[in-house]
Amino acid sequence: MSLQLEPDVAFGMHPDFGVAAAVSDNRPFLDGVLRKHHFRYSEYLDVYLLPDDTPHNTAVRTVASATREFQDAGLSVAADPRIVIPPPVPTPVGVQARPTRPGLSLTALTGELHELRRAVDVSEVLGEILDEHHGVLLDLEEFVDTAAAWCERLYTPNGRELGLHLRSIAHHVAFLGDQLVGAQIELSVMPDATPENAPPLADVPLPERQEWLRVTHTARARAAVASSPNRPTSAPKSESEAAVPRPQSASATPSRTL
Incomplete structure (x- = not known):
C-alpha cells in the first residue's frame, strides 16, 4: 500500500488572518470547491x-463541509486541530479569561450512551456535560x-x-444543572447494569414531552410589533419616555452557580 505524504488540501490557522x-x-476543482465555501485566494x-x-x-462548519x-x-x-479551538470570550479588565478548549458535542455524547451498559459509565458521560471547565451546560x-446583557445594553424598555x-x-x-448533578451522583452509586438481552437503546421509544410553556397572546402581540431590519424601532413618542434613565451596563460574565 502506498502512502500519500502530501495532502491535496491542507487547512490551518494563520496567526494574523485566521482559517487558511x-x-x-x-x-x-480545488479552487472551485474552496470558492464555493467562501474561501478567497x-x-x-x-x-x-x-x-x-x-x-x-x-x-x-465550513472546513468540515469542504473536507467532506x-x-x-x-x-x-x-x-x-487548532481550527476547532474557539477564541477566548471577552472579559472585563482585570478578570482572567477562561481558557479556550474544543467544545463538546452533545450529539457525540448522546451517541456514546448507546454503547454504555453500566450506570457508572453513564454518570461519567453526564459529568462531561457538567464539567466546570468545558461543560456545555x-x-x-x-x-x-451574555445575551441578557446584550439586550440590556439597548437601553430600551423592551430590551430591559x-x-x-x-x-x-x-x-x-x-x-x-443542580438537578443533573443529583442524577449524576445517583448514577455513580448505582450497581445496576443493562441486561445482555435488553433491546438496543435506539429501539426504545423516547417519552413524549408535554408542551409545558405555550406562547401567550401577549407574547405573540409583542413579536408582531417587534422591530426588525425591515422595520426599525421608532423614536420615543413622549418626552417622559425619552427621559428614561439608562441603567448601568451589566457585566457579560455570569456568576457560576453550579
Whole structure:
C-alpha cells in the first residue's frame, strides 16, 4: 500500500488572518470547491482565506463541509486541530479569561450512551456535560447571561424586559444543572447494569414531552410589533419616555452557580 505524504488540501490557522487553506496544485476543482465555501485566494500569501469576520463556528462548519466534498471526490485532506479551538470570550479588565478548549458535542455524547451498559459509565458521560471547565451546560448559562446583557445594553424598555427574562432563563439553566448533578451522583452509586438481552437503546421509544410553556397572546402581540431590519424601532413618542434613565451596563460574565 502506498502512502500519500502530501495532502491535496491542507487547512490551518494563520496567526494574523485566521482559517487558511493550501492546495497541492492549481487544479480548477480545488479552487472551485474552496470558492464555493467562501474561501478567497490571496496572491500575497499564496493560500485561500475565509473573510476576516467569519464567526468561529461558521469557520469550523465550513472546513468540515469542504473536507467532506474533497474526500467524496477521492482527495486527501489534512487539518490543523487548532481550527476547532474557539477564541477566548471577552472579559472585563482585570478578570482572567477562561481558557479556550474544543467544545463538546452533545450529539457525540448522546451517541456514546448507546454503547454504555453500566450506570457508572453513564454518570461519567453526564459529568462531561457538567464539567466546570468545558461543560456545555455552563457554556449555555454563560451564553444566556451574555445575551441578557446584550439586550440590556439597548437601553430600551423592551430590551430591559427581555434582559430580565433571559436572566430568569439562565437561573433555570443553573437549576437544571443542580438537578443533573443529583442524577449524576445517583448514577455513580448505582450497581445496576443493562441486561445482555435488553433491546438496543435506539429501539426504545423516547417519552413524549408535554408542551409545558405555550406562547401567550401577549407574547405573540409583542413579536408582531417587534422591530426588525425591515422595520426599525421608532423614536420615543413622549418626552417622559425619552427621559428614561439608562441603567448601568451589566457585566457579560455570569456568576457560576453550579
